[in-house]
Amino acid sequence: MKHRILELYSGIGGMHCAWNESKLDGEIVAAVDINTVANEVYLYNFPESNLMTRNIQALSIEELTNMNVDTILMSPPCQPFTRNGKYLDENDPRTNSFLYIINTLDKFDKLQYILMENVKGFEISTVRNLFIDKLLQCQFDYQEFLLCPSNVGVPNSRLRYYCIARKTTSIWTFKRKSEIMTSLPKDYGAPDSIESMIENNVSDKFLVKNNILKRGNVLDIIQKESKRSCCFTKAYSHYAEGTGSVYTEESPEVVKKCFIKANKFEVGSDNFIETLKELNLRYFTPKEVSLLMSFPSTYKFPETISMKQCYRLLGNSINVKVVSELLKLLFN
Secondary structure, three states: OOEEEEEEOOOOOHHHHHHHHHOOOEEEEEEEEOOHHHHHHHHHHOOOOOEEEOOHHHOOHHHHHHOOOOEEEEOOOOHHHOOOOOOOHHHOHHHHHHHHHHHHHHHOOOOOEEEEEEEOOHHHOHHHHHHHHHHHHOOOEEEEEEEOHHHHOOOOOOOEEEEEEEOOOOOOOOOOOOOEEOOOOOOOOOOOOOHHHOOOOOOHHHEOOHHHHOOHHHOOEEOOOOOOOOOOOOOOOOOOOOOOOEEOOOOHHHHHHHHHHHOOOOOOOHHHHHHHHHHOOEEOOHHHHHHHOOOOOOOOOOOOOOHHHHHHHHHOOOOHHHHHHHHHHHOO
16 A cells, blocks of 8 residues: 655654655655745755645645545654743643644544654653544554664664554554553664764864863763764754764773863863863764764755754754654554
8 A cells, every 4th residue: 555644844854764764655745844944955855745834734624634645744843842942831832733733633534644753751741642632532543652763773862752653453563561662672782883974084163162172071972983872952063061972083091081181170271171172072964963863874965054054953853763663663
């Protein structure tokens, strides 16, 4: 069966990439996002797509149902369920478009499959309860997950909530371990090292600047042998802590010795900064970040997109491998 897919909150096309990687039979009949910069990147990689630069609430029920889709893939805004978003939940206006979709799910006569991704924290929200109640009302069977890319052999941390739901009469091919599963049924083994994802001859423009080096003790530093990396956020390269890992060619032993030397000086001082410069710490390039998020090696950003925009777009996207594996479960 060739599935007809509606991709909502399509961003830079992470769900599209995941569908392609899953090798399932189907086509993205429409993708919808209000972000014009993200849409430029999406079309650069999928030029033949029916991409709509629209507010989802502006899509009429008639428009939605006339698409005759049997599958919806979506990653609604996560800010209402985060600390930075003040955990406003259903009171945050950024949930309005998703609430609109929830309320219209029963109007999709042919809808059989749903995959939804969001941030950790969504699972304890009021909006989650509304979503699950609607799935049950529409007679969907569902399964929820809290998964990290490391669960599927990817050397990156990006813990996210996922829900897969379907109307088919077939039962799941795996036994649920809990109400919200924290692993997949298949064993993917330990993550590989990041070595194959590292670019050569990276420009000095990616070197960590002094204003970040002065807080060098909070940086997460990894090498090509590393089998992990921190979650990359949209603030990557603008803040020192919690926005993503930085890279050095130096060994862990050299890094340790350099920090012992640097910390003999006052943290943040000129001597402290100059000592850390010996490590040539740099940010991961957008290409490297995209590979760590499992985008295909052929995926590219147009030259019109700035480095800051690339990081912001990637920080708002999904891990392609995790979604691809969930799609295989959903359609099995």
